[in-house]
Amino acid sequence: MAEAKTMTLNMGPHHPATHGVLRLVLELDGETIVKVTPHIGQLHRGIEKIAESMNYQQIIPLTDRLDYTAASLNNLGYCMTVEKLLGIDVPRRAQYVRVIMGELARIMGHHLWLGSHALDMGAMTVVFYTFRDREMIMNVNEELSGYRLTPSFLRVGGIARDITPDFVKYVREFVKWLPKALDGYHTLLTDNIIWRKRTMGVGTVSARDAVNYGMTGPSLRGSGVAYDVRKALPYSSYDDFDFQVPVGENGDVYDRYLVRMEEFKQSIRIIDQAIENLPDGPVKVDNPLVSNPETDEVMQDISALIRRFKIQCEGPAVPEGEVYHSIEGSKGELGFYLVGDGTSKPYRMKIRSPCFILTSALPKLLVGHMIADVISIIGSIDIVLGEIDR
Amino acid sequence: MIENKKEYIKNVSGCRAETGKFIVPLLKGMVYTLKNFFSKPITIQYPSERREVSQRWRGLHKLKTDDRGELKCVACGLCACICPARAISITPYEEEGGTRYPKEFIVNEIRCIFCGFCEEACPRDAIELTKVYDYVDYNRQDFDFDIAKLKNPEQFVFKGK
Ligand code: SF4
Ligand code: SF4
Numbered sequence: 001m002a003e004a005k006t007m008t009l010n011m012g013p014h015h016p017a018t019h020g021v022l023r024l025v026l027e028l029d030g031e032t033i034v035k036v037t038p039h040i041g042q043l044h045r046g047i048e049k050i051a052e053s054m055n056y057q058q059i060i061p062l063t064d065r066l067d068y069t070a071a072s073l074n075n076l077g078y079c080m081t082v083e084k085l086l087g088i089d090v091p092r093r094a095q096y097v098r099v100i101m102g103e104l105a106r107i108m109g110h111h112l113w114l115g116s117h118a119l120d121m122g123a124m125t126v127v128f129y130t131f132r133d134r135e136m137i138m139n140v141n142e143e144l145s146g147y148r149l150t151p152s153f154l155r156v157g158g159i160a161r162d163i164t165p166d167f168v169k170y171v172r173e174f175v176k177w178l179p180k181a182l183d184g185y186h187t188l189l190t191d192n193i194i195w196r197k198r199t200m201g202v203g204t205v206s207a208r209d210a211v212n213y214g215m216t217g218p219s220l221r222g223s224g225v226a227y228d229v230r231k232a233l234p235y236s237s238y239d240d241f242d243f244q245v246p247v248g249e250n251g252d253v254y255d256r257y258l259v260r261m262e263e264f265k266q267s268i269r270i271i272d273q274a275i276e277n278l279p280d281g282p283v284k285v286d287n288p289l290v291s292n293p294e295t296d297e298v299m300q301d302i303s304a305l306i307r308r309f310k311i312q313c314e315g316p317a318v319p320e321g322e323v324y325h326s327i328e329g330s331k332g333e334l335g336f337y338l339v340g341d342g343t344s345k346p347y348r349m350k351i352r353s354p355c356f357i358l359t360s361a362l363p364k365l366l367v368g369h370m371i372a373d374v375i376s377i378i379g380s381i382d383i384v385l386g387e388i389d390r
Numbered sequence: 391m392i393e394n395k396k397e398y399i400k401n402v403s404g405c406r407a408e409t410g411k412f413i414v415p416l417l418k419g420m421v422y423t424l425k426n427f428f429s430k431p432i433t434i435q436y437p438s439e440r441r442e443v444s445q446r447w448r449g450l451h452k453l454k455t456d457d458r459g460e461l462k463c464v465a466c467g468l469c470a471c472i473c474p475a476r477a478i479s480i481t482p483y484e485e486e487g488g489t490r491y492p493k494e495f496i497v498n499e500i501r502c503i504f505c506g507f508c509e510e511a512c513p514r515d516a517i518e519l520t521k522v523y524d525y526v527d528y529n530r531q532d533f534d535f536d537i538a539k540l541k542n543p544e545q546f547v548f549k550g551k
Contacts, residue, residue, distance in 0.1 A: 058474035146446035191415030249403035
């Protein structure tokens with residue numbers, strides 16, 4: 001009599017539903033998964049290493065390319081880390097604009113998640129609507145920074161330029177529009193029998209396990225742990241805003257879906273408050289060692305000219321020391337660890353990528369499920385390979 | 391923060407759909423799709439139709455000239471220094487009177503990531519990123535923009551056949 005054997009199946013890295021180039025080696029007993037080994041590294045660009053040879057300003061565009069679905073949030077995390085090392089406070093106007101850009105980026109990330117998650121599971125329509133609305137955020141990015149997907153708009157000590165009247169107009173339009181669009185997403189998915197069957201009770205993870213695996217962000221909150229860096233350790237004026245942290249109870253794919261759907265609404269609330277109460281004032285910190293002097297000033301004043309040469313060639317004058325700072329990214333807690341050695345370049349930059357840690361929890365989530373559930377579970381933890389491999 | 395914890399938490403499990411609904415939600419979804427089916431398309435037929443891009447658009451580089459038609463650039467090299475992609479290379483040239491010009495100014499538009507740092511760095515306001523975003527060519531070498539190309543990037547706007 002032949003003994004029961006498992007089958008090894010290689011899923012990815014070219015599988016369209018693994019959200020990038022994730023490769024999973026699955027061991028199957030019939031259609032049930034008994035073992036999962038994630039293989040990563042196909043998108044490795046060595047961002048952490050490249051950062052060691054660049055000055056502190058040049059690293060900003062690199063961080064855009066970590067989680068490219070929500071680029072401004074990475075900028076925010078990085079710039080705040082450098083500011084922490086420098087020990088400077090950013091003007092409140094800049095903080096508010098950063099919050100607006102960050103929350104827009106979060107919505108943009110969630111749009112991409114919702115669209116592709118539903119698309120992977122066969123609900124093709126949703127992606128058209130989410131991409132239609134994502135376009136509006138891209139227009140905001142374009143208006144403000146000149147680039148649509150990777151704005152690179154934040155600077156150490158503030159933002160690159162002041163906002164424009166059109167920016168305010170576009171943001172208000174979007175704030176008005178999104179609740180309507182959200183109702184549409186709910187109509188298409190929330191009650192849908194196929195969606196429910198494929199998500200309810202799938203990929204369940206208890207609160208204890210989620211914490212033990214280091215899961216953060218919406219994936220953790222779906223299990224009922226109300227941990228959000230914006231509330232736990234408020235940064236960039238987040239304590240000025242009134243918003244709620246959505247949590248689930250069951251920790252399955254459906255709850256994680258509901259948590260993110262609610263996050264859309266909460267982000268819109270934050271943006272609405274920020275744009276209506278936008279303070280006046282400068283958008284860059286008034287510190288000659290950090291901020292780039294204006295061009296008009298440079299043409300008049302020789303000391304400003306010298307300062308510009310110094311700042312542009314060497315970046316902001318960052319002291320020796322090490323620092324860690326984390327923010328709530330769109331996928332979870334995004335942290336940057338920087339070691340400065342007193343020169344113009346960091347000695348080491350380490351990125352605590354939420355997606356990397358979520359991937360390490362994949363075996364826990366997947367084992368015992370059917371092979372068709374792999375897609376829905378990967379979609380529900382919302383990983384971006386650009387951030388995992390760095 | 392811990393004391394007022396209850397206030398900010400919102401439990402979303404209450405929004406879980408009731409079981410037992412089968413066909414009605416599906417129909418609702420289809421009605422929603424059908425309604426959108428007859429709305430105006432939001433796509434545009436590029437390249438025959440084009441959208442107006444923002445004032446701050448970061449497209450191909452332009453080297454600005456002054457009223458006499460001379461380059462404003464003084465070949466200080468600051469843009470090349472800040473460029474994170476190392477896309478700019480400059481050969482300076484100095485005249486008798488001490489006036490500096492770039493003898494050669496090359497921007498590799500393939501390496502460039504269009505971050506706009508060069509524009510921000512320039513102390514003479516001599517380089518800017520224009521609204522031109524569609525440049526196509528057959529050879530890699532043609533993407534090394536020299537001064538002649540950089541002076542007038544508007545010539546590359548695709549105007550249709
Ligand atoms: S836009 Fe950025 S990458 Fe391109 S040449 Fe200027 S500084 Fe370099
Ligand atoms: S920074 Fe401006 S002036 Fe200096 S080399 Fe570049 S374009 Fe010329």
